[in-house]
Amino acid sequence: MKILFVHQNFPGQFPHLAPALVNRGHEVLALTDVNNKNSSPVNTVCYKEPKQIESDGILGRSYSIHAERGLMAARGARALRDDHGFVPDVIIGHSGWGETLFLREIWPEAKLLIYAELMYRTHGADVGFDPELAPDSLEARFMTVARSAHLIQGIVQADAAIAPTQYQADSFPPELRQKITVIHDGINTQRARPDPDARLTLPNGRELKAGDEVLSYVSRSLEPYRGFHVFMRALPEVLAARPEAQVVLVGGDGVSYGKAPGDGKNWKEVMLAELGDRLDLDRVHFVGRVPYGQYMSLIQLARVHCYLTYPFVLSWSLTEAMSAGAYIVASDTDPVRELIRDGENGRLVPFFDVPALSSALIHGLKGDPEAEALRSAARQTIRDGYDLQLQSLPRQIEWVESFDPMR
Template identity: 30%
Template sequence: MDVLFIHQAFPAQFGRLALELARRYGWRCRFLVESLSACPTPSRSMLETLEIHQVPVDPPRPRGGLPWPQVFGGWLEQCSSYRSAFDRLGLRSDLVVAHGGQGAPIAFLREAVSAPIVNYCEYYFPTRFADLTYRVDLPPAEVAPFYPRCINAPTLIALQNADAGYSPTRFQRDSFPERYHPKIEVHFDGIDTELYRPQPAGELILPDGRRIGPGERVVTFVARGLESMRGFDLFVAVASRIARERSDVVFVCAGSEITYYGWDNHHTGGASSFRSWAMERLDAPADRFAFLGHIEPEALAAVLSRSDLHLFPTVPFVPSWSFFNAMACARVVIGAEVAPVLEVIDPGRTGLVAPLFDTDRWAELALEVLARPSEFEPIGRAAADLIRERYSLDACVPDLRDYFERVASGRPPDS
């Protein structure tokens, strides 16, 4: 099978999947992208195995993206750039798999390709009380009701022009208008359980050289950005409470100071990052925190394997891969009591949950886990078993292969 993957960045959601399809089944996997990503960073094996073509973008996008009223016009220009590159390179294939909307403007390819088009349906933004507007404890941004309509327009056009679509989780599929649900199947991306796996605890050497010995406890927070949508400030509030109760805990945070989603500069006044704002506002003990920034997967696996507890205080939004990675490492995870977390965690069996805004309850649960770790070890083991059985590459890649073959051959979707 010859598959063309289209995405704004590489590897994003498709890099590891394409590498597995090439390795396991001998598929030819090519990419049409704008840039190579730093989160996650492409591996050497990806760069050596996969055929990557870059689309020149002129003019380059401004840092932080386009202003929301210009999103749709910018997407139309992006469509033109991709179409020109596609025609110039002659990229014909048996199947096109693309991240719809802003991630990959596939709408203009409908008349250019004879192959079926699969749309990766990552998320459809609601207009209120979800994702961007869920944090009712923070001042709302004036543009919040308008931005989703601008960003959803390309997503719907891409889905309308695709032959089929898939989402990694039911929550993500269900975020789309109900009339599109029959067109969207659920197929998860796949977690590398050879990398993210239970390992013996020992000394942890952080990327910055700091050493965490066997006698110290580690509580982790991981997100692409240390921002309000992933509840970084709520994590700081919980961590500060834990720090007052226990002197042996280090709080290790991986993620950029950049805000990728939402308008955290409204809260900070633009004078500092949301990380700095949260630490100062909550008077957090800075010497108890270790901030790693973006780190390579191998370093992240080492951190998560050494973690005694992982916190995931997210709003209802696309679940982070780090959430699955922590579970794969047999960590006890406390997640927000929201739909995307509850789809994965069976409370009390494969993880723990707490109401997002009840930081006292989060702290109480966290202190229980840290005080009696042996009682909670079965939860971590059950979490690792769940990821291995349902969400691992070994479980997901064959499923996605079958799905791609079915769409490429024109067979109807599963009921």
Template identity: 25%
Template sequence: MKARAPRILMVGTALDGRGGVAAILSVLRAGGLFEREAVHYVSTHREGGALAKLCHAGAGLWATLATCLLQRPAIVHAHASSGASFVRKSLVLLLARASGCKTIFHLHGGTFREYALERSGALMRRWIRHTLERSSLVIALSDSWAVFIEGFAPKARVAVVPNAVSLPAARTTTVPESPAHLASLAGETETVVPGRILFLGRLEAAKGTAELLDAVVQLAPRFPQLRLVMGGSGDLDGFRRQAAQRGIAGHIDLPGWLDAAARDAELARASVFCLPSHAEGLPMALLEAMAAGKAVVASSVGGIPELVRDGENGLLVPPHDGAALARALARLLADEGLRSRLGASARKTVEAQYSTQAVCGRLAAIYNDLAGTR
């Protein structure tokens, strides 16, 4: 049987890769968007050495051009962040426009503002603005990011579509009453471990990792059972040294990058989830933690304040403020009732506003509007 011609050509990072963009794309595919909307997917980036990345990017650009010329998709939908990701996707969209396709620039990544305003020279800023304004539509993850895009590229047409997250089945969790009780429950991933804080993200300064380690220094004397699990790729040996220099090596676990199963197991065991980033879009790790019914502490940057309402479904702290971070974490570690209330509210927030069904429906409506098939 003849294959169905693609209606949408979607371009992004490798679906089996790491990071938030790969995670959201996998959620959309699992939610049926690719099948229902006849999406053909091309990746222009994957993990590896410089030569491997260059070859993959070249192959992705060639595949994009061939698809545009030979199969004539109605829309080319590119997922991009900053730096090399933006450069690749700007070329993709240039090829798509030259082929007569409608185009969507879907902005991810919390450092795009800095990239556009501070790290780029005058020529690159003009190219960024040109790319945004020539796109048929720019998708922002939050209202605050939409305001920035509209100010930076006034002629751009902008829509807000948040990230989607799969909602796991509700679990009946057990909180151990004593070390002996905890030992008896070993192996049960549904068991919440008292004093266990989970961080998920790349281990780098921009994620607020130094402030998080400093907060542990302040918290450890009051909460001797405290354990901070920092799941993510980065300089693990360097972070072990930082923890040792602060005298908290015994309170830190560094398992490295976690696949989906390991991530879900860690979320189930965590008492609190923490993401004290300096800049963000709408982080998938935070959405995943809230979908799992976890009380969260996050910094008030990017689209996070539109997701987390302080005191209602989580706690917000200023970025770069280790003392405020420690106080917020202490509130949650000391109050099981507060953790339960915030965690339940967090899950309801995700269920109502960030479900896969809702976001896939919004994207389908955008596709129909651009393609003139409403």
């Protein structure tokens, strides 16, 4: 087949699928934003940068932004068709940024497949979940409805969709959920694996190694959506109870989800100001965003790994930590419960219960008698259902090839 991937940050969720399809004899091309600097496993072409949208209409601005990107992607697609004669059999795109909105008008005969990452919901998900920082309000729900418009349009137009977890697929209403097949992106269990010799040198020169009393926390950005504020509030009690413990936090100072705290500050500054001298900052290490190898070494050597999240998109870091055989203390929220079973392959605590989180972290750092069993079960969970080569990639390939017009 001729297959076109469309993703503003390609390869995005498709670093393994795209080259695997090439290896199976398909002609594969990717259409991406001209500013995308990621290396690509397949040939790429670019569409022009979307213009900045200026609008006084708050509710309509989100759709306008995504529709503008969709327009640029469609113009790039039209050039592919008219100037180069490219006509795909299958288009695979991420619907989150609106890039697939107008592709039906360019190639009406192509099968349109989308990556359906999450549907925004006004109840039962992230909206109103954290009353301290984002209390539920009618206005917030209005905004959520408006932000869902391009996602609904994207999946309505699609022939089929894929989602990485049941929780994310089930965020879509039933009439749209039936289009979605659940296949996880896949974890390289040979790369994310236990390593008793793992070591990491911190920016201050201190070397950490497996067996040390290390508590790890990882997030793309240090922010409330990933429980950063709850984790920080748990630390004073943890540090007091475990005087040898070292805490390492990986993540940027910006915001990936939700909102910044305002006044030009970031969430790290806010939490450090709140906790003041209750934190021993000689033992709390903010290392920013780090290369993959350093991140994995931290997960491998940590005695306890903490993962917290709102009811939202599940992080790759959780599945990779499980694959690496981490002892995990996580939030008892819907997306986490899909993978972690309390007392079987990890420990779960209520998201907002700071004393319970402190207690669970202390228990793990001190030495949970069941730690090795939990670590082994966490890795086995990933190997049994989320392994890239054994489960995810073969299923993804079969899903795509099921739309081959010659089958």
